[in-house]
Amino acid sequence: MTNLNVAVSNEQTGYQNFSAGSFTFRRDEYFAYVDYPDGEYVMPIDDFLKALMRDIAWGFFYGTVNFDSVFGTINHYGNVDLFIGTQNEEYVNNGKDFMENFPSEELMEIFKAILSDWTIEGFDPFAAPQETGTAWGPKNGNNDEAISRTRQVAQRMIGMPGDTEIRSDETGYTVNRHFKDVDQSNPVVEAEPGFEDQIHGFNLWAHLSRSDVTWNPSIVSICKQSLLCPTTEEYILPVEHGNDRVEWFIQCSDEIVWEIKDGKSSKPRASLIMRAGDVACMPADIRHQGFSPKRSMLIVWENGSPEIMEKIKNGTVPRVGVEF
Amino acid sequence: MSVEYKTTYASIDNYNKGGVQMVSGNVKDYVFSNIYEVASKYAPYERVVVAKNLVYTIESCKAEGESPWYTCSHDEFAIAFDYDVEVHxxxxxxxxxxxxEKDGSFRLDDKPAGQYMGKITLNRGHQALLPEKTAYSFKAAKPATLVFQAILGDESNEKWSEICLT
Incomplete structure (x- = not known):
């Protein structure tokens, strides 16, 4: 049988190969190669690393993380599917899809090892394209500091005593080049004596203007299981996120175009143009990818209720946010 | 070339709503609305739900003049999306x-007896905590947009067919 796998010389490039079950991962100067029992799949290395960064940072996220139209992961919350073609109609219809299930911790450990070894000095897969170097070339150091950022998670509200700090110059978060015009003033809090720690406000837009990552929501306030997860977006969401539940977006500044495809077949369904003040809900049976021409502020609104997990497991999770 | 980027916001009196280009399916699936348009359409302090997930909501309202006093058994949060709003x-x-056991805010008959804790003056993008079991009211000199992170309750109004693209 003809060997169709691309020759990758680790001796020449200095990168390591990795295995996860039946999958093998290799990279050369420009591409990532995913070998599986039925063949080999190739992705540009920068796209692969940016998608891998989100899959790791989001803990495999809600539902499906499509690195592109062929390769990705499906989160089952405790275990995760790694697939080729499972979410692609042509692969499925022709029996060319392949999937293997892993304990989440096991695959996460392998993914982190790949990301660490394959991310070279100067390349930040969390950053906007104009704010980082390239992923290309032979092995040259690492950027573990950049890829090990964890998202900020408030316990009640950002900036409250004992809670997560508000971003500032002092805490190492400078204002992003696209948000130099964002007002940095704080709300005027005039607390009566004894109530200084009980009433609290902060400048959410200023906090966002200092985000050093793109397409990576943090949590700023919690109302029982309601999680307000604002984020800043620039260029392209590095994955097509396949929903297993509805997901609400509130555009706070500038604009994002969302390309919506069918979750299973990837056939186009719609384009959403969201401008400041727009609210929209991603249905539970789609995949979406955002395009943000300028760095913009977006609130991703999540529901952490265990009830959602139960509904996913028993197949009763609502397909749309509201029926009217 | 050095570029000076301009961040584009909107306000209750100046918004540019986007939309949906459909290929297949139903535009109602996306429950698409605009918080400024919603705030502009309804009476001051009439909270309209713009996003809902089980019992949890995001609500938009117009702040104008002085509001009634409200309270709630749990924390809520308010964000000023354009102009100045005071929270007392x-x-x-x-x-x-x-x-x-009762979710969501509810209106008090009158200004409650108790100790004045202070006020926060919010401007565009400022977020305030509305602490559990605390009475609060709003004051705005001119129409402004307030967005709440809340739970469906007595003050929540669902008007989906009036606010969403169809």
Whole structure:
């Protein structure tokens, strides 16, 4: 049988190969190669690393993380599917899809090892394209500091005593080049004596203007299981996120175009143009990818209720946010 | 070439709503609305739900003049999306009438007895905590947009067919 796998010389490039079950991962100067029992799949290395960064940072996220139209992961919350073609109609219809299930911790450990070894000095897969170097070339150091950022998670509200700090110059978060015009003033809090720690406000837009990552929501306030997860977006969401539940977006500044495809077949369904003040809900049976021409502020609104997990497991999770 | 980027916001009196280009399916699936348009359409302090997930909501309202006093058994949060809004707080002498099992804010008959805690003046993008079992009211000199992170309750109004693209 003809060997169709691309020759990758680790001796020449200095990168390591990795295995996860039946999958093998290799990279050369420009591409990532995913070998599986039925063949080999190739992705540009920068796209692969940016998608891998989100899959790791989001803990495999809600539902499906499509690195592109062929390769990705499906989160089952405790275990995760790694697939080729499972979410692609042509692969499925022709029996060319392949999937293997892993304990989440096991695959996460392998993914982190790949990301660490394959991310070279100067390349930040969390950053906007104009704010980082390239992923290309032979092995040259690492950027573990950049890829090990964890998202900020408030316990009640950002900036409250004992809670997560508000971003500032002092805490190492400078204002992003696209948000130099964002007002940095704080709300005027005039607390009566004894109530200084009980009433609290902060400048959410200023906090966002200092985000050093793109397409990576943090949590700023919690109302029982309601999680307000604002984020800043620039260029392209590095994955097509396949929903297993509805997901609400509130555009706070500038604009994002969302390309919506069918979750299973990837056939186009719609384009959403969201401008400041727009609210929209991603249905539970789609995949979406955002395009943000300028760095913009977006609130991703999540529901952490265990009830959602139960509904996913028993197949009763609502397909749309509201029926009217 | 050095570029000076301009961040584009909107306001209750100046917004540019986007939309949906459909290929297949139903535009109603996306429950698409605009918080400024919603705030502009309804009476001051009439909270309209713009996003809902089980019992949890995001609500939009117009702040104008002085609001009634409200309270809630749990924390809520308010974000000013365009113009100045004051939030005033009172630590009530009596909170025994608040049902811990009841979600969402509700209106008080009058300004409650208690200790004035202070006020926060919010401008565009500022977020304030509305602490559990604390009375609060709003004051705005001119129409402004307030967005709440809340739970469906007495003050929540669902008007989906009036606010969403169809």
């Amino acid at each position: 707080y009172i630590k009530m002498d009596d909170t025994s009438f608040i049902d811990d």
